[in-house]
Amino acid sequence: MIKVGVVGGTGYTGVELLRLLCRHPDVDLVAITSRGEAGMAVSDIFPSLRHRVNLKFVAPQDAELEKCDAVFFATPNGIAMKQAAELVAAGVRVIDLAADFRIRDIAEWEKWYGMEHAAPALVAEAVYGLPELNREQIRSARVLANPGCYPTAVQLGFLPLIEAGLIDCGHLIADAKSGVSGAGRKAEIHTLLPEAADSFKAYGVAGHRHLPEIRQGLSRVAGKPVELTFVPHLTPLIRGIHATLYGRLLPGAGELDLQALYEERYAGEAFVDVMPAGSHPETRSVRASNICRIAVHRPQGGDTVVVLSVIDNLVKGAAGQAVQNLNIMFGLDEEAGLDIVPVSP
Ligand SMILES: NC(=O)C1=CN([C@@H]2O[C@H](COP(=O)(O)OP(=O)(O)OC[C@H]3O[C@@H](n4cnc5c(N)ncnc54)[C@H](OP(=O)(O)O)[C@@H]3O)[C@@H](O)[C@H]2O)C=CC1
Numbered sequence: 294m295i296k297v298g299v300v301g302g303t304g305y306t307g308v309e310l311l312r313l314l315c316r317h318p319d320v321d322l323v324a325i326t327s328r329g330e331a332g333m334a335v336s337d338i339f340p341s342l343r344h345r346v347n348l349k350f351v352a353p354q355d356a357e358l359e360k361c362d363a364v365f366f367a368t369p370n371g372i373a374m375k376q377a378a379e380l381v382a383a384g385v386r387v388i389d390l391a392a393d394f395r396i397r398d399i400a401e402w403e404k405w406y407g408m409e410h411a412a413p414a415l416v417a418e419a420v421y422g423l424p425e426l427n428r429e430q431i432r433s434a435r436v437l438a439n440p441g442c443y444p445t446a447v448q449l450g451f452l453p454l455i456e457a458g459l460i461d462c463g464h465l466i467a468d469a470k471s472g473v474s475g476a477g478r479k480a481e482i483h484t485l486l487p488e489a490a491d492s493f494k495a496y497g498v499a500g501h502r503h504l505p506e507i508r509q510g511l512s513r514v515a516g517k518p519v520e521l522t523f524v525p526h527l528t529p530l531i532r533g534i535h536a537t538l539y540g541r542l543l544p545g546a547g548e549l550d551l552q553a554l555y556e557e558r559y560a561g562e563a564f565v566d567v568m569p570a571g572s573h574p575e576t577r578s579v580r581a582s583n584i585c586r587i588a589v590h591r592p593q594g595g596d597t598v599v600v601l602s603v604i605d606n607l608v609k610g611a612a613g614q615a616v617q618n619l620n621i622m623f624g625l626d627e628e629a630g631l632d633i634v635p636v637s638p
């Protein structure tokens with residue numbers, strides 16, 4: 294059994310990790326941290342985990358994380374980077390759900406995240422954990438940068454077109470909507486029910502911190518800098534991301550069968566479902582599951598391609614993808630603990 298610790302077990306992605314890991318056949322949960330709830334039984338705070346997780350929260354400094362085989366950080370940005378080096382030196386493999394190890398250019402990271410990076414050397418060796426792109430490197434990762442939620446939906450949607458060199462990489466557009474759980478469990482005015490319900494708004498149009506992450510990933514695939522307009526929106530959903538992606542086909546590319554391109558690219562991928570031609574995937578169809586559902590369209594047969602990509606931000610956009618990465622890192626069945634039928638309605 295793989296001994297696993299979770300730092301930040303009271304947050305939305307943390308409790309989602311607990312939901313997935315408590316029924317994982319190869320995982321033994323040994324430490325779950327909280328600063329505020331230390332000493333409390335996990336199932337007293339989260340009755341959904343009664344008879345599944347029989348641990349108490351411990352304070353991060355008392356968690357003996359160095360005794361784990363793997364530690365997930367489900368913490369705000371800037372926490373894992375301070376503790377990862379010590380854990381790695383003790384032979385622990387670190388999976389960070391935050392953004393500390395996602396951006397290779399340290400100056401760029403510091404600009405977007407507004408703090409000094411504490412572990413640049415680990416950024417250089419960290420592996421970006423998008424399995425459908427980086428599976429081989431993930432296997433041996435000591436530090437795993439779990440992708441952001443929007444970047445997962447956007448990159449999976451654009452990948453086949455960019456890998457095949459079919460679209461103009463100078464003018465990509467990602468129009469993405471997220472449920473409110475994307476903002477985390479901490480108290481903030483804009484996530485209060487009366488503020489977020491029955492309303493809909495864009496934010497971060499001038500620049501969102503997921504922009505450099507998406508640009509970095511897609512540029513690597515394209516082999517040249519990619520220009521992207523990324524506009525996130527807050528929707529009155531609890532879970533879910535719906536990304537509508539636009540690209541202009543290059544001359545001659547219109548002859549190709551884009552549906553076949555997508556189906557072939559993701560054939561054999563357990564967690565990417567290319568829907569039948571003409572589909573409109575809905576966030577509900579992936580709720581609580583690790584699946585990304587994608588549909589590719591060419592409206593009126595023109596040269597604009599529209600890709601629809603939906604995920605659950607807390608699962609394929611965070612905790613589920615992190616468990617998928619754990620499975621790959623430890624040579625387990627990639628689907629272990631992740632065989633979940635989406636909840637509907
Ligand atoms: N929500 C989402 O959809 C997604 C989130 N992410 C990323 O995952 C990370 C966690 O997000 P989310 O679960 O939403 O956040 P939450 O705000 O819901 O939870 C944060 C957790 O971190 C703990 N924590 C806060 N500060 C510290 C600290 N200094 N030391 C140790 N633990 C700390 C908190 O617990 P306590 O205060 O009890 O110690 C809490 O359990 C973030 O980096 C986020 O950006 C990534 C993809 C999607």
Ligand SMILES: CC(=O)N[C@@H](CCC(=O)OP(=O)(O)O)C(=O)O
Pocket residue numbers: 390391392440441442443471472473474475476477503525527
């Ligand atoms: C709705 C909402 O607020 N979403 C968050 C993004 C989700 C997130 O937690 O960001 P990471 O994936 O980088 O960790 C935001 O826009 O800041």
